[in-house]
Amino acid sequence: MIVGVLALQGDFREHIAATVSCGHSALEVRTAADLAKVDALVVPGGESTTIIHLAELFDLYAPIKSRIAEGLPVYGSCAGMILLADRIVDGKDGQKTFGGIDMTVRRNAFGRQVDSFESDLKFNGQSLHAVFIRAPWVEEVGKEVQVLSEVAGHAVAVRQGNLLATSFHPELTADMAVHTYFFDEICKGR
Ligand code: GLN
Numbered sequence: 013m014i015v016g017v018l019a020l021q022g023d024f025r026e027h028i029a030a031t032v033s034c035g036h037s038a039l040e041v042r043t044a045a046d047l048a049k050v051d052a053l054v055v056p057g058g059e060s061t062t063i064i065h066l067a068e069l070f071d072l073y074a075p076i077k078s079r080i081a082e083g084l085p086v087y088g089s090c091a092g093m094i095l096l097a098d099r100i101v102d103g104k105d106g107q108k109t110f111g112g113i114d115m116t117v118r119r120n121a122f123g124r125q126v127d128s129f130e131s132d133l134k135f136n137g138q139s140l141h142a143v144f145i146r147a148p149w150v151e152e153v154g155k156e157v158q159v160l161s162e163v164a165g166h167a168v169a170v171r172q173g174n175l176l177a178t179s180f181h182p183e184l185t186a187d188m189a190v191h192t193y194f195f196d197e198i199c200k201g202r
Contacts, residue, residue, distance in 0.1 A: 013199060016041040016050030018076075020066040022058020022091055026183035030191045044075045052085040052199045055092030057145065057181050060119065061104045063091055073108070080112040085174040087194040093170075093177035094119055094148050101151060113172045114154030121149040121166070121179075135169055135178075136160045140189055142168075142180035149179055160193075174198055 017027045019040035031038040031054065041047050053076070055063070067073045080086060080096075088096040095109050097117035122129070128145045135142075140161075150167035153159065161169035161178070168179040169190070176198055182190035 013037070013051045013195075014039050014049055015195075015199075016047060016053045018053060018055045018063070018067075018072075018092075020070065020072075021062045022056040023181070023183060024054075024056045024058075026181075027054045027056050027089070030183045030188060031195075034188055034191050034195055036195060041072070042070060044071055047072060047075050047079060050084075052087075052194075053079070054194075055086060055088040055095050055110075056183070057090035057092060060091040060094040060109075061107055063095060064108050064110075067110075068108075073110070076110050080110055080175070083174050085176075085194070085199045086110075086112065087176040087178075087191075087198075089178050089181050089183060089190075090145065090147055093117060093150075093179055096175055096177045097150075112175045113157060113170060113177060115150050115157055115167075115170060115172075116152040117148045118151050119148050120146050121151075122147050131163055131180075133161050133163055133168070135189055136193060138189055140182070140187055141185060142178075142182070143184045144168075144180050147179040171198070 099116040159167040
């Protein structure tokens with residue numbers, strides 16, 4: 013399996029390191045030709061407005077949307093969660109997403125950069141220490157969406173089919189539970 017990591021902006025290097033430490037090959041994705049080679053895609057944390065702008069500039073927006081529609085497994089952390097949401101609140105005017113998960117995500121929901129925090133939570137029933145940096149939360153989900161983690165009554169990890177999203181950044185900690193879940197439960201058999 014070749015795992016693509018969208019490498020336009022944000023902490024894609026940390027996701028590449030996490031992917032390799034889980035025993036998979038990682039490919040930096042910057043063009044449609046790169047995207048065509050991958051069996052799964054990770055959308056990193058960073059700044060969602062910048063990532064979507066660069067995706068359009070690099071002619072990756074439509075190809076990523078169509079791979080998602082075809083069932084490509086995609087995991088998005090933080091800005092990546094925003095980019096997988098069908099609906100966003102507090103986006104920049106006209107801010108687009110790739111979409112795919114039937115949910116409404118509030119950008120910067122936990123506050124500004126100074127309100128970033130760490131928290132112990134359950135991910136799919138397992139204890140996990142999670143890092144939140146100017147993080148979004150999930151305000152509302154459709155019936156196909158499974159909530160895998162919550163903090164203070166807000167969903168912060170969700171799955172719909174082959175799409176996984178977390179408000180937090182498991183690529184910044186040593187615990188590979190979220191990446192392992194993505195590779196073993198969602199990408200398996202590819
Ligand atoms: N607040 C950022 C955004 O809107 C996301 C922050 C992050 O990825 N750490 O894109």
